[in-house]
Amino acid sequence: MRQTISRLGKFTLVRLVFLICAVIIAVYLTVMVANMGGELDRIRKAEIREQVAMQVYMNPAYRQLPPEELQALVDGLVQDEEKRLGMDQPFFPKRSFQYLWRALTLELGFAEQMTSDAGSQQVRLIILERLPTTLLLFGTANLFLFFVPLLAALFLSRRYGSFLDKATIALAPSSAAPGWFYGLFLILIFASIFRVLPWGGLVDAPVPETTLAYAGSVLKHMVLPATAVVLSSLFANIYSWRTFFLIYSSDDYVELARAKGLSSRSIEMRYVLRPTLPPILTNFLLVLITMWMGQIVLETVFQWPGLGRAFYLAIQLTDTPVIIGITVIYGYLLAVTVFALDFVYALVDPRVRVGPAERRA
Amino acid sequence: MRKRFTKLADLRRYPALAAGIAVIGIFVCVSIYTLIAMPYNEAIRLWRGGVGVWDDNPQNAAPVWFDLFTRDRLPRTIIVSSTDSGTKTEEQIGDGAKLLQIMLPFQYPYDGFPDELKLFIQATYEGGPPAATLSWRTPDGRTIVLQENRLIKRSDVYYISQDQDLRARLSAMSPQVGLFVDSANQEKSLKGDYELLLTAEVPQGCELNAKLVVYGRIHGVAGTDNRRRDLMVALLWGAPIALIFGVAAAVGTALATFVLSATGTWLGGKVDTAFQWLTQVNLIIPLLPVLIMVGYLYDRSIWTMLGLVIALNIFGASMLTNRAMFLQAKESPYIEAAQAYGAGNSRIIFRYLMPRIAPTLLPQFVLVVPSFVFLEATLAVLGLGDPLLPTWGKVLDGAVADGALLKGYYYWFLEPALLLMLLGIGFSLIGYSLDRIFNPRLRTV
Numbered sequence: 001m002r003q004t005i006s007r008l009g010k011f012t013l014v015r016l017v018f019l020i021c022a023v024i025i026a027v028y029l030t031v032m033v034a035n036m037g038g039e040l041d042r043i044r045k046a047e048i049r050e051q052v053a054m055q056v057y058m059n060p061a062y063r064q065l066p067p068e069e070l071q072a073l074v075d076g077l078v079q080d081e082e083k084r085l086g087m088d089q090p091f092f093p094k095r096s097f098q099y100l101w102r103a104l105t106l107e108l109g110f111a112e113q114m115t116s117d118a119g120s121q122q123v124r125l126i127i128l129e130r131l132p133t134t135l136l137l138f139g140t141a142n143l144f145l146f147f148v149p150l151l152a153a154l155f156l157s158r159r160y161g162s163f164l165d166k167a168t169i170a171l172a173p174s175s176a177a178p179g180w181f182y183g184l185f186l187i188l189i190f191a192s193i194f195r196v197l198p199w200g201g202l203v204d205a206p207v208p209e210t211t212l213a214y215a216g217s218v219l220k221h222m223v224l225p226a227t228a229v230v231l232s233s234l235f236a237n238i239y240s241w242r243t244f245f246l247i248y249s250s251d252d253y254v255e256l257a258r259a260k261g262l263s264s265r266s267i268e269m270r271y272v273l274r275p276t277l278p279p280i281l282t283n284f285l286l287v288l289i290t291m292w293m294g295q296i297v298l299e300t301v302f303q304w305p306g307l308g309r310a311f312y313l314a315i316q317l318t319d320t321p322v323i324i325g326i327t328v329i330y331g332y333l334l335a336v337t338v339f340a341l342d343f344v345y346a347l348v349d350p351r352v353r354v355g356p357a358e359r360r361a
Numbered sequence: 362m363r364k365r366f367t368k369l370a371d372l373r374r375y376p377a378l379a380a381g382i383a384v385i386g387i388f389v390c391v392s393i394y395t396l397i398a399m400p401y402n403e404a405i406r407l408w409r410g411g412v413g414v415w416d417d418n419p420q421n422a423a424p425v426w427f428d429l430f431t432r433d434r435l436p437r438t439i440i441v442s443s444t445d446s447g448t449k450t451e452e453q454i455g456d457g458a459k460l461l462q463i464m465l466p467f468q469y470p471y472d473g474f475p476d477e478l479k480l481f482i483q484a485t486y487e488g489g490p491p492a493a494t495l496s497w498r499t500p501d502g503r504t505i506v507l508q509e510n511r512l513i514k515r516s517d518v519y520y521i522s523q524d525q526d527l528r529a530r531l532s533a534m535s536p537q538v539g540l541f542v543d544s545a546n547q548e549k550s551l552k553g554d555y556e557l558l559l560t561a562e563v564p565q566g567c568e569l570n571a572k573l574v575v576y577g578r579i580h581g582v583a584g585t586d587n588r589r590r591d592l593m594v595a596l597l598w599g600a601p602i603a604l605i606f607g608v609a610a611a612v613g614t615a616l617a618t619f620v621l622s623a624t625g626t627w628l629g630g631k632v633d634t635a636f637q638w639l640t641q642v643n644l645i646i647p648l649l650p651v652l653i654m655v656g657y658l659y660d661r662s663i664w665t666m667l668g669l670v671i672a673l674n675i676f677g678a679s680m681l682t683n684r685a686m687f688l689q690a691k692e693s694p695y696i697e698a699a700q701a702y703g704a705g706n707s708r709i710i711f712r713y714l715m716p717r718i719a720p721t722l723l724p725q726f727v728l729v730v731p732s733f734v735f736l737e738a739t740l741a742v743l744g745l746g747d748p749l750l751p752t753w754g755k756v757l758d759g760a761v762a763d764g765a766l767l768k769g770y771y772y773w774f775l776e777p778a779l780l781l782m783l784l785g786i787g788f789s790l791i792g793y794s795l796d797r798i799f800n801p802r803l804r805t806v
Contacts, residue, residue: 173785
């Protein structure tokens, strides 16, 4: 027993270190890319100089100064500004690691240009403001994408080879197209031709006053983007999960259960669903994590004010603190999920044991 | 292996496979035709050529085959120039001056009104610009003065449909309507022979040439966009680019992952651990955001993107599935036998391990192609399309950005979208059929 615990502890520790290292490397790479490997500094310094020079030359109070003094004044102000932004230090190695450390300790700091709708420049507040809309849209869509395909796949695996089954397989390739692609078709049909649903956005303008009307309006705006997300992976999910069920339902122990005369319902629940849940769960959780990033293009196409759009805007404005902030949280969420999955596997499927397999007696 | 390929030849048993191969075959043929008929530089000139290249094309014109579905005959673009079908007469009037007359007659057989009217005038003269009077003759014999004493610049364009003064004289109808309207029925255009007349008294040595363009509402097989570009250029060129991008990305990542995972699994130890680390790190790096960042900050050429897509996908999720399969194959008795007779590492990896797993993974190679084709479109819709080349994604981006859906120019959006879908369906049909051929376990279930 003690051996088991120490083995488990060792495995957990190794796994944890492994994942933390992965997060550190991934975040550092983001820091490097988002700063163009330090190249962004040169552009920013030129911008600062231009702004400062403009302010000084436009200021009537300094008009009398001789050119040398004016130049000295500009140089001094530029230096102050660079120091304020921490740019007097070299980007590599010192500042890049500072960025990394701050990101890892979730000290997200202030955005350079972006503000939240409430007017704050804090990266944390910008993210928190966009998070609910993204969660609402993709949470709804993904809940649907988990339960509907699961039930449909179970249903179809019982009717292998039927017309419905064949039709679903035929529709599986539809998932090669991304959500935004279906979104454009939906906009074309329901917003442009029939004019029954809104083109995009979060609520009607003017914003409805009562909470109920507000919720109704948001719901109406959510129909098309959520349908687009669902369409883009519904049939592929059904197809691949159906295949899992078919493979596992021909295993020997299922045959045995059938021979014992168990009802097909309890066979499904106890013998088929249990071993197939881990891959399905992994699939679903990984999708759930990528939800954090929102779907950049889908949110852009539908003008949905979520995290994906914020991220895209941050890249367009080269607002590095926001880019790094969103990435680091994504990294953490992914690492925690992957870590948790190892244990969930062991809980759901009794054949999987946590830890190196050879040691098991 | 051979047995499997003879099965592959029996296409009649797999109609989906045959259909998929036919679709992709058509795309390949179109691509080859495009690359020969419209070489790279020509395509770039036609797509990015600037104002001169597209001057005579109508703006946002629907494809010509729209005509088949409407009862009316939709107007097409008519071009009359003094250098071909127009006539030019000169008459000496003494004082070293001449009376110059240019007649630009044309037949208008269409229902509805043209989209726009423009007169391009080229003049050579010394000293001050000559003055010309422009008038318009309708089939029912009316004459409308367009402009009197217009000073002709060396390269002059008279935007007839934007002439506010003329509009006022045409009882507030836009000139392209007012000049063609049937006076008996204000809703309809008058069909028949029209003429634009330009008269000018000019000094000797002065030359004038004029070209009238009556822009239609339909143009070419694919229509035009808001910048008057013929969409056919982009639709044709999109095919080879989509094929090359999709196939190169799929084959590049699949092959690299395949070889690396085989090597890693066989060698085990440090190599295997390093690969697993790389996979874990790569899993945390989000693909699309990195592509967007590189596109905005460094370079957005389609080849850079292709390289980056391959690099970031090598240690992707498929590394894990490949590894699992190789781990199983590694334990097979025939591998042990090979080792026993002294086969080296590379021989075992390339001759024993990889051929065994390849058929199982082949369908996956084909199935991921559409997702890469759509990735190119995704980047283009974010404004990160290749700066030079016309692609389907860039046409989509243009349509979305210009509000084609809002304004009702559906063909502009639907043409590239349907081509993307067709290509995706082609590869999917092949992929799923191959899956059934090579992984037959499901057929027996």
